[in-house]
Every structure is written in structure tokens, then in C-alpha cells.
Amino acid sequence: MAKTGRKIYAAKKNISRFPGAIHKSFPAAQERDAEEWLRGAPAQQRPYIRPPAPDRRTPVKREESTPGLLEPEHQMGSLPSGLKAEPMDLDMYAQSGESDYEDNDLRPGFSPPRDLTPPPRVTPAPVSTPEPKIQLSGEQRAVLERVKRGENVFFTGSAGTGKSVLLREIIRTCREDGRQGRLAVTASTGIAAVNIGGTTLHSWAGIGLGKETADKLVGKLLGQDKWRRRKEAEQRRALGLPPQEGADYDEDEGRGKERRTIDRWKNVRTLIIDEISMIDGVLFDKLEFIAKTLRNDPAPFGGIQLVLSGDFFQLPPVPDQDKGAPQPVSFAFDANSWTTCIRNPVFLNKVFRQRDQGFVDMLNAMRYGHLEPETVQKFQQLSRPVKYDDGIEPTDLFPTRYEVDTCNIRRLKGLDCDLHKYEARDVPGCDINGKQIPWSIVERLVERLVSPKFVELKVGAQVMLIKNQPQGHLVNGSVGRIEKFTTARDAVQCGTQIAGYQSNATNALLSNRGKNRGNRDGPQIPDELIRDTRVWPYVKFQNGRSMLCVPQVFEVNDANGRVEASRTQVPLILAWALSIHKSQGQTLDRVRVNLQKAFEKGQAYVALSRATKMETLQVVAFDPAKVMAHPRVLEWHAHHTGEQLRRNDFDDEEEMWADL
Numbered sequence: 001m002a003k004t005g006r007k008i009y010a011a012k013k014n015i016s017r018f019p020g021a022i023h024k025s026f027p028a029a030q031e032r033d034a035e036e037w038l039r040g041a042p043a044q045q046r047p048y049i050r051p052p053a054p055d056r057r058t059p060v061k062r063e064e065s066t067p068g069l070l071e072p073e074h075q076m077g078s079l080p081s082g083l084k085a086e087p088m089d090l091d092m093y094a095q096s097g098e099s100d101y102e103d104n105d106l107r108p109g110f111s112p113p114r115d116l117t118p119p120p121r122v123t124p125a126p127v128s129t130p131e132p133k134i135q136l137s138g139e140q141r142a143v144l145e146r147v148k149r150g151e152n153v154f155f156t157g158s159a160g161t162g163k164s165v166l167l168r169e170i171i172r173t174c175r176e177d178g179r180q181g182r183l184a185v186t187a188s189t190g191i192a193a194v195n196i197g198g199t200t201l202h203s204w205a206g207i208g209l210g211k212e213t214a215d216k217l218v219g220k221l222l223g224q225d226k227w228r229r230r231k232e233a234e235q236r237r238a239l240g241l242p243p244q245e246g247a248d249y250d251e252d253e254g255r256g257k258e259r260r261t262i263d264r265w266k267n268v269r270t271l272i273i274d275e276i277s278m279i280d281g282v283l284f285d286k287l288e289f290i291a292k293t294l295r296n297d298p299a300p301f302g303g304i305q306l307v308l309s310g311d312f313f314q315l316p317p318v319p320d321q322d323k324g325a326p327q328p329v330s331f332a333f334d335a336n337s338w339t340t341c342i343r344n345p346v347f348l349n350k351v352f353r354q355r356d357q358g359f360v361d362m363l364n365a366m367r368y369g370h371l372e373p374e375t376v377q378k379f380q381q382l383s384r385p386v387k388y389d390d391g392i393e394p395t396d397l398f399p400t401r402y403e404v405d406t407c408n409i410r411r412l413k414g415l416d417c418d419l420h421k422y423e424a425r426d427v428p429g430c431d432i433n434g435k436q437i438p439w440s441i442v443e444r445l446v447e448r449l450v451s452p453k454f455v456e457l458k459v460g461a462q463v464m465l466i467k468n469q470p471q472g473h474l475v476n477g478s479v480g481r482i483e484k485f486t487t488a489r490d491a492v493q494c495g496t497q498i499a500g501y502q503s504n505a506t507n508a509l510l511s512n513r514g515k516n517r518g519n520r521d522g523p524q525i526p527d528e529l530i531r532d533t534r535v536w537p538y539v540k541f542q543n544g545r546s547m548l549c550v551p552q553v554f555e556v557n558d559a560n561g562r563v564e565a566s567r568t569q570v571p572l573i574l575a576w577a578l579s580i581h582k583s584q585g586q587t588l589d590r591v592r593v594n595l596q597k598a599f600e601k602g603q604a605y606v607a608l609s610r611a612t613k614m615e616t617l618q619v620v621a622f623d624p625a626k627v628m629a630h631p632r633v634l635e636w637h638a639h640h641t642g643e644q645l646r647r648n649d650f651d652d653e654e655e656m657w658a659d660l
């Protein structure tokens with residue numbers, strides 16, 4: 001690669017426009033060189049930055065492929081070409097012709113609509129104007145103020161009350177007020193963590209799966225021997241005995257990785273945990289014990305400010321199994337330490353996602369698992385199909401991944417045109433010592449990303465954008481349809497927006513590169529992309545906007561914000577169907593939910609509450625018996641709000657999980 005080559009160029013764009021994306025293309029040991037180069041070192045001094053070599057010692061595992069697709073390229077022993085460790089290289093995508101998968105998939109659980117009246121037609125909304133910047137409501141602002149004052153806060157509320165919006169504002173504010181280094185942004189699941197630019201709570205806390213006792217977990221971090229000596233010394237002190245000869249322990253002793261974890265625990269000022277409903281109470285207590293012990297601070301949670309967000313009526317913690325049988329779950333509020341850490345939960349009441357109060361009331365009744373016969377009837381009436389004049393169909397939400405894959409494959413297969421395959425480029429990041437993260441770990445890390453290793457698309461495919469765009473008109477979750485595949489050059493000539501890059505680049509880019517410097521809409525389109533002869537999906541979205549979806553970078557960060565792995569992939573997934581789990585946190589304008597295989601408390605509520613209005617929601621196989629709120633959650637809610645809600649009839653955990 002020449003010194004003005006594309007890799008350095010791409011990194012320059014990322015550094016100059018996205019501070020959060022700094023260094024993604026450089027091994028840590030070379031970061032300073034890279035930065036210097038970018039700050040304007042003379043061209044002849046600019047170093048060529050060699051990408052890290054992949055760790056070939058680790059065998060590449062067979063990718064878990066979508067059944068029926070991509071089989072030939074996934075045979076064991078053939079190293080996928082995308083596993084070359086070259087940063088930001090746009091050369092890794094290959095197109096292919098038709099795939100030859102079998103015609104054997106019927107969508108299970110899809111019962112024919114019972115209502116035979118003609119489907120309502122919905123005329124799509126006109127092209128939307130740019131989204132106005134969201135102003136926090138009074139109740140959201142009040143939470144932000146409490147966080148700024150350093151208080152522990154847990155804010156909750158039904159789906160669509162703006163918890164995520166508020167959390168993002170809290171993170172932004174905390175970063176601006178100089179806590180960057182002392183702020184931990186975490187979530188209970190990988191997907192939720194990626195959504196807020198954080199890491200999983202488990203990974204930040206350095207506890208692995210966290211199944212051991214709190215005592216053992218502290219021992220693992222401090223070293224078992226040191227931990228034993230410390231406990232003995234504390235016992236002697238408590239009994240008024242002098243310290244034992246030779247029984248000193250060194251507070252600052254510690255081993256590499258554990259030392260850094262201990263430092264994180266000691267230095268953190270504010271710990272953010274999103275989707276707290278999926279953290280169980282036992283784990284919460286263990287973390288509290290670790291915090292107090294490592295910080296030598298008896299204050300609740302070792303004096304760390306807690307900012308927790310989530311809705312206990314949505315997805316619960318994944319239950320432990322005992323000989324294959326799921327164990328009863330405990331919620332974070334069941335933890336012994338919960339009430340000392342969180343005094344008064346804040347309930348956000350204003351629902352933003354849905355405007356129709358009648359619909360909001362129906363969803364709330366569902367949230368509490370308390371459906372009157374007329375509400376059941378109203379949900380059952382939503383079984384009618386909805387047709388859309390622009391041909392973009394609703395996203396199907398299913399409880400299981402199998403149903404999702406089956407539906408998407410069947411629909412893709414039904415399109416009689418060329419198949420375009422895009423294979424992701426995964427790049428390992430570096431650990432704190434500048435050492436490349438091993439491939440075996442990278443493979444696990446990138447599984448957290450919503451972006452898949454392989455994306456297969458055709459003209460007519462319904463897709464979802466999985467990355468926010470700098471201009472804000474198109475966001476993670478925008479749904480559209482592929483109209484054609486075209487090169488970046490052709491798209492630019494037609495004035496089409498290119499994903500991840502500035503708008504209005506158009507012909508100026510082709511005629512005069514010097515004037516096209518990039519603006520706040522995003523970085524400048526690289527020459528390499530313009531010269532690239534390969535074609536990318538051109539998508540028309542529901543809001544009328546179109547965009548050429550060229551590859552974008554998705555990152556997994558470690559607890560210190562360092563990039564552990566990145567994946568470059570076309571920012572789209574097939575969106576005829578999504579799993580309810582993946583849909584958590586999303587707002588969807590057109591939804592069809594199939595509840596036939598719903599098995600988990602909160603699942604039906606999560607699915608239906610993604611919809612913005614009843615007119616664009618279809619509910620297949622609605623069954624009031626599948627609408628389940630957890631009795632413990634109902635009790636907790638009643639305790640704090642005074643609302644007495646009827647307990648539902650689904651107390652039997654085994655029955656609930658029997659379908660898994």
C-alpha cells in the first residue's frame with residue numbers, strides 16, 4: 001500500500017470526524033505514529049502502517065450459517081477470505097450469481113388470517129423532513145439533574161417512555177463533565193451494550209459468567225492467597241488482636257488482567273447499567289460485595305454512583321438450569337443490597353412511541369398481564385393483514401430465531417433475481433499491551449454485533465439499516481427495500497446519499513476533490529470507493545429517503561473503551577422478520593407479530609410495544625394465555641406505585657420454559 005493508500009486515508013476520515021472511532025485501523029503500538037501522520041507530517045515521512053497479521057494458529061470455526069444459504073463457502077478447512085486482518089479495506093466483498101438453496105421451508109406457526117374482510121390499505125407517509133433534535137421532557141430532565149448531582153438513580157417506565165433517549169443524554173452529559181475516564185457504560189446483554197456504545201456488565205466487572213460465589217470472585221481478582229490473608233487480618237482486627245507476624249498482604253499486589261480490573265473498580269465514579277431487568281438479584285449482590293471489598297468502602301456499592309435503566313415487565317434474566325430444568329429467576333430488585341443502593345425508583349410516565357392513548361392503554365394492560373375481554377377482542381381484531389401502497393411490508397417479529405431465519409430465507413428465495421453476497425471483514429483489536437486479540441476471542445466478540453458475517457441480498461429484499469447515519473434522517477432500525485445494486489460512482493453522479501458519508505457530495509466530488517472536504521454530515525467519500533467497480537445495495541426507506549449502503553465499521557469495545565474487534569460489513573440485515581429479542585429497544589413503524597411460540601414472560605409485550613400505531617400492527621395467533629407478567633414484578637410495581645394489579649395465572653416457571 002502506498003503512503004497515500006486507502007487504509008491510511010480511511011483512518012484519517014474516522015479520526016477527524018468520529019472521535020469515538022479513533023484508531024480502529026491501527027494496532028495500538030502504532031497509534032501515535034498514525035496520529036502524527038494525520039496531524040500533517042510531510043507526505044514523504046508518512047509511514048506505511050502495516051495491518052496486524054491474523055493469528056493463524058487458532059483454527060477458524062465453522063460459521064453458524066443460515067440454513068440453506070452460504071453452504072459451499074462454509075466448509076471446514078476453507079478459510080473465509082474475510083478473515084484477512086487488513087483494516088478498512090474495501091476489496092473483500094464478492095458478488096455471486098444465484099444461490100441454489102432448496103425449496104423446503106414453510107414458516108411454522110403462521111396460521112392463516114381468520115378475518116377474511118379485505119385488508120386495510122395504508123398510504124405511506126410523505127417523505128419525512130429531518131427529525132428535530134429531541135428535547136427531554138420534564139421527567140426526563142429531572143432524572144438527568146439527579147444524575148448530575150451524583151445521586152444513585154434507577155429509572156424505569158413502560159416501553160417507549162424514552163429510557164434509551166434519556167440514557168444516551170446521561171452518557172453524553174457525564175462524558176462532557178469530565179468523568180470520561182471514571183464512567184463505566186454497561187448493559188446486561190451484548191446487543192444492549194453495543195446500542196449505547198458500552199460493554200457488557202460481566203466483561204467490565206471482570207467476572208466471566210459470574211456463577212461462582214462472591215467470595216470466590218473476589219479471590220479470583222485479588223488472588224486466592226492474598227484474599228485469604230486479607231480476610232484473616234480483618235478477622236484479627238475485628239477481635240482486637242495484633243496482626244500476625246508475616247501475614248501482611250500488599251494492597252497493590254495484583255496480576256496483569258486482574259490488576260486492570262481492580263483498577264477499574266477502584267477508579268470508577270459512575271456505573272451505568274442498561275436493561276437491568278435482565279440482571280438477576282444474586283449477581284447484583286455479588287457485584288455489590290466486590291465493589292465494597294475492592295474499594296475498601298462500606299458505603300452501598302462501595303460508593304459508586306449507580307445509574308440503572310430498564311423495565312422489569314420486559315425480558316427477565318435468563319434462568320439458571322439445574323439438570324436441564326430452569327430455576328426460578330430473581331430480579332435485581334430482589335437483591336439484598338438493592339434497597340440500600342436504590343431508594344426511590346423513578347417512573348417515567350409519558351409514552352412517546354405511541355400517540356394513540358387507546359393503544360397505549362391496551363399495551364399497558366398487556367404489560368401487567370391484565371387483559372379485560374374487550375381488550376383481548378381488540379388485540380384479536382388486529383389479526384387482519386395490512387397492505388401498504390409502497391410495497392414495503394411489515395417486519396415480522398417471532399419469538400424464536402428459527403422462525404426468523406426460516407421466514408427471511410423463504411422470502412429472499414421467492415425473489416427471482418440475482419443474489420449478491422457480502423462477506424464481513426473482521427479485524428482483531430489489541431489488548432492494553434498492544435497485543436493482538438486472538439482470533440478465537442474475536443470470533444466470539446463479533447457475534448455480539450447485530451451485523452452478520454454474511455449478508456445475502458437481492459433486488460426487492462426488505463432490509464433494516466443497523467447503523468445510525470450522521471445526518472440523522474436514517475437511523476438504526478429504519479426499514480426499506482432494495483431497488484437496485486450500483487457502484488458508488490453511479491450513485492454519487494445521481495446525487496444519492498452514501499451510507500456513512502456526507503450528503504450533497506454529488507458531482508462536485510467527481511469534478512473537484514479539493515472542494516469536497518467533508519462536513520458535519522459525515523466524512524468525505526474516499527476516492528477508493530468512487531473508483532471501486534463493485535456494486536452495493538441501493539435502498540429506498542419507508543420515509544422516502546434513499547441511500548447506497550456501502551460497508552461500515554461495527555466495533556466491540558472492552559471495558560476501557562478500547563476496540564477489541566471490528567467488523568466491516570454492509571449495514572443491512574434482512575428485515576422481513578426479526579426476533580423479539582433483537583427487537584427490544586427498537587421502534588418499528590410496521591409490524592406483524594406472531595405469538596404462537598411465545599414462551600417468556602414479557603415477550604408478547606416487548607413485541608407489540610415496538611409498534612407505533614394500531615393501523616400498522618398485525619397480531620397473528622394472539623392468545624391471552626401468552627400474555628404473562630411476572631408475579632414478582634407485579635408485586636414490586638404495586639409496592640412502589642400503590643397500583644394493585646391482578647396477578648396472572650402463570651406462576652409456574654417450568655410451564656413457561658417447557659417450550660424452549
Ligand SMILES: Nc1ncnc2c1ncn2[C@@H]1O[C@H](COP(=O)(O)OP(=O)(O)OP(=O)(O)O)[C@@H](O)[C@H]1O
Nearest residue numbers: 135136137159160161162163164165352353585587
Ligand atoms: N423527549 C422526547 N421527545 C420526543 N420523542 C421522544 C422523547 N424521548 C423519546 N422519544 C422517542 O420515543 C421513542 C421511544 O424512545 P426510547 O426507545 O428511548 O424508549 P424506551 O423507553 O427506551 O423504549 P423501550 O423500553 O421499548 O426500549 C423513540 O422514537 C424516541 O425518539
